[in-house]
Amino acid sequence: MELKLGHHTKDGIEVVDVEGEIDVYTAPRLRELLIDLVNKNNYNLVVNMERVEFLDSTGLGVLVGGLKRVRAYDGSLDLVCTQERILKIFRITGLTKVFGIHDTVDEAIAARKSEK
Amino acid sequence: MATVEVEFTPLPAHVRTARLVATAVARRSGVAEALLDEVRLAVGEACSRAVEAHRRHCPAEPVKIELTDLGERFEVVVTDSAPPDAETDQGGFAPVAAVSATNGGNRGPGGSHEAPFQPVPAETRDAAFPAAFGLAVITGLADDVQVSSTDSGLSVRMSWPAAPAGR
Numbered sequence A: 001m002e003l004k005l006g007h008h009t010k011d012g013i014e015v016v017d018v019e020g021e022i023d024v025y026t027a028p029r030l031r032e033l034l035i036d037l038v039n040k041n042n043y044n045l046v047v048n049m050e051r052v053e054f055l056d057s058t059g060l061g062v063l064v065g066g067l068k069r070v071r072a073y074d075g076s077l078d079l080v081c082t083q084e085r086i087l088k089i090f091r092i093t094g095l096t097k098v099f100g101i102h103d104t105v106d107e108a109i110a111a112r113k114s115e116k
Numbered sequence B: 001m002a003t004v005e006v007e008f009t010p011l012p013a014h015v016r017t018a019r020l021v022a023t024a025v026a027r028r029s030g031v032a033e034a035l036l037d038e039v040r041l042a043v044g045e046a047c048s049r050a051v052e053a054h055r056r057h058c059p060a061e062p063v064k065i066e067l068t069d070l071g072e073r074f075e076v077v078v079t080d081s082a083p084p085d086a087e088t089d090q091g092g093f094a095p096v097a098a099v100s101a102t103n104g105g106n107r108g109p110g111g112s113h114e115a116p117f118q119p120v121p122a123e124t125r126d127a128a129f130p131a132a133f134g135l136a137v138i139t140g141l142a143d144d145v146q147v148s149s150t151d152s153g154l155s156v157r158m159s160w161p162a163a164p165a166g167r
Helices: A027-039 A057-071 A084-092 A105-114 B012-028 B033-057 B084-090 B130-141
Strands: A003-010 A013-022 A044-055 A076-080 A100-102 B002-008 B063-069 B073-079 B099-102 B144-149 B154-161
Touching (some): A003 A027, A013 A027, A027 A057, A044 A057, A044 A084, A044 A105, A044 B033, B012 B033, B033 B063, B033 B073, B130 B144
Parallel strands (some): A013 A044, A076 A100
Antiparallel strands (some): B063 B073, B073 B154, B099 B144
């Protein structure tokens, strides 16, 4: 499977739903979506990766780029992921210390709200 | 010893194909199911790096992969034809350094230019230096990794244990 993207607003936070494979071929589409959301003044994002089957360093780069963009507006980018195969690459690269990684979208939103 | 060789035009879409082929051959070679995700990701990283280097410097040249069943090891070699100094404008990776490491650290002789791999700090990473990022991931994933400069480009050699008795 390649990449399916969607997004919706929940409790004032933009939730990005990602399904499929994020790699050197598909990552530019996710990058474009994140840039588009920020350009439309969405500075608090949750990326739901529960249905992501594959993630490589190009995808990580896109997520880091998105985080940099929202932080420029004092915003946030949290992740939802419980899959060990995906979490492993975050651990290898040390990015578990950079992103908030949660088990559910509701948990990610609650954690973000509690920090405000 | 059985080898599968693949050459592909340096297009991002073909990296997925390379991953699928590598995973299939790894499974056939007796690599444990639990390691197949690591093989898939590491081969994808190596091919992505090679594709980006080729697209910048030699888009007409194919990227080459060798998948070899060594009996008790499964070895993958991804070789590019980009000039050695091409890495400098991708940032983060020393142009002449060869990397030889295992998950436990440096591994001993692996090329004429050896240096421990120093991943770029996570706080400074972004999409501007995927080459170093990808190599850092490979080093974390593969059981045995050697990155070395060749006459024509860069070679990333990775291997994992295989279980010939299980075939």
